[in-house]
Amino acid sequence: MQTQLADFIRNTADGEEADAILRKCVHCGFCTATCPTYQLLGDELDGPRGRIYLIKQMLEGGAVTRSTQLHLDRCLTCRSCETTCPSGVQYGRLVEIGRQQVEQTVPRPLRQQLLRRVLASVLPNGTVFAPAMRLGQLVRPFLPRRLRDKIPARQRLLEWPTKPAPAEGASEANPPAAARRMLLLAGCVQPAMLPNINIATARVLHALGIETLIEPEAGCCGAIRLHLGYRDEALDDIRRNVDAWWPHVEAGIEAIVINASGCGATVKEYGHLLRNDPAYAEKAQRITDLSRDIAEVLGGFEAELAGLARRRGVHTVAYHPPCTLQHGQQIRGVVEHLLASFGIEVRLPADSHLCCGSAGTYSVTQPSMSYTLRDRKVRNLEVLEPQMIVSANVGCIAHLQSGTSMPVAHWVELVEHLIYG
The missing domain is CATH 3.40.50.1860 (Rossmann fold)
Known part of the structure; x- marks a missing residue:
């Protein structure tokens, strides 16, 4: 695809990345066959190829309208199109650049602004979200169906495992081999919504002789704010996690384990997201290199x-x-x-x-x-x-x-x- 970026984005990091991605697209349309929103709506602009055209038009200085915003909002960012694409178009990265530009150009209705601000402020903040979830679970039977759907029933908690026992025959004269240790990203909503996922992960790793550590200073992976368009806040979330995990990295932690695949997809992008930050680029890439989905482990x-x-x-x-x-x-x-x-x-x-x-x-x-x-x-x-x-x-x-x-x-x-x- 030929491109001619407008002055406002030419020679910027986002512009260079978007230009490289756009030039890979050959308009084949294979992506529409695996796009959920295109299958539901049958509108070219609600499929990856159509959205790519909208983003290209926008980055070349074309009109950006509420309709543009709506079509990009409807994208699930499921990235099924990336698996289908024969040309390797990194659509997920492109749509985030496009959304960022739309947010800066098209004012949202007040109701949408408030909803998105609340989501970006409450969900990544465990100190606010956890008590709100506990309250919701207490009154869950009395809530309307649509709200009740968002609140899972409270789980009966499993027991967090103790440290793995030393190998047989270990003593002061014959010290045990260094214990295998892995960091676990606890997540922001998961500990309150479905806490047994983290506990079960630690118990399974314990059965294999692996100790699971959770760094309390780490928090939301950044995905929530990133996908809602609060990019600067998302990058701050990412920097906080890098800082929190770095002492463990220096101590030789074996891996950073992630059992929420949505978080994993974001943490594995840390190196890319902070590539232009001289203070964090190398550290962020190291975090990416250490990150493993629990299935990989x-x-x-x-x-x-x-x-x-x-x-x-x-x-x-x-x-x-x-x-x-x-x-x-x-x-x-x-x-x-x-x-x-x-x-x-x-x-x-x-x-x-x-x-x-x-x-x-x-x-x-x-x-x-x-x-x-x-x-x-x-x-x-x-x-x-x-x-x-x-x-x-x-x-x-x-x-x-x-x-x-x-x-x-x-x-x-x-x-x-x-x-x-």
Whole structure:
């Protein structure tokens, strides 16, 4: 695609990146076949190719309207188009640049401004979100259905594991080998919404002799504010995490484990997002290099985990692979293979490549589209007749659970159950 960027963005970091991405696009349209919003609406401007044209027009100095903003808002940023694209167009990065420019050009209606500001202020702030979630869970039975859908029932907490025991035969004269240690990103909403995901992760790693550490100074990965258009605040979130984790990195931490694939997709972009910050570029890239989805960590322990299993009560599951795992991080097949090593039959829905409609705050900002996608996904999962549904991202799990009576859990919670009973 030929481009001629306008003066306001030419020779800037965003301009150079957008120009390189735009020039890769060959207009083939393969992306429209796997775009959830194009499938629902049938509008070219609600598919990746159409949005790319809108962004190109905008960056070349064309008119930017409320309609432009609406079409970019409707994008789930699921990045299914990136998996489909034969030319390697990094659409996810391009749409963030486009959204940033729209936010600076087109004023939003006051109601939207307030909603987005509240989401960007409350969700990433655990000290505010956690008590609000606890209150919501107390009054959940009395809430309207749409609000109740956003509040998972309170979990009965698992027990956090103690430190792994020293190897047999260790003593002062024969000290144990250095314990394997990994950092876990606790996340901002997950500890309050579905805390057992983090505890189950630590318990499974403990069974393998790995100690799990959580750095209390780390917080939201930055994804929420980034996708809502608060880029500077998102970069501050990222810098805070880099600073919080850096002493552990210097101490030789083995990996930074992430069990929410939406967070993982963002943390693995830290190096890119801070590439132009001389004080943080190298550190951020090091964080990216150390980041591992829990599937990547446990994928190397299939035989050991299967040997630790005590219960075999679950034989069939339906698996919803989150977009941020299969498209954002390009991790496919690992979870299915790992669960199969326990003797579990893993069934994938016919539309396993498509988004469930959760997409971070999308279910709040675009509820109609989000719930249509959820209902379609739930039908395709339920028809598989599994004993339960598993996924790999807190947002997907809560969103799917609001649409079905079938139990929905993180797949690592299932692994923990199989090991500990």
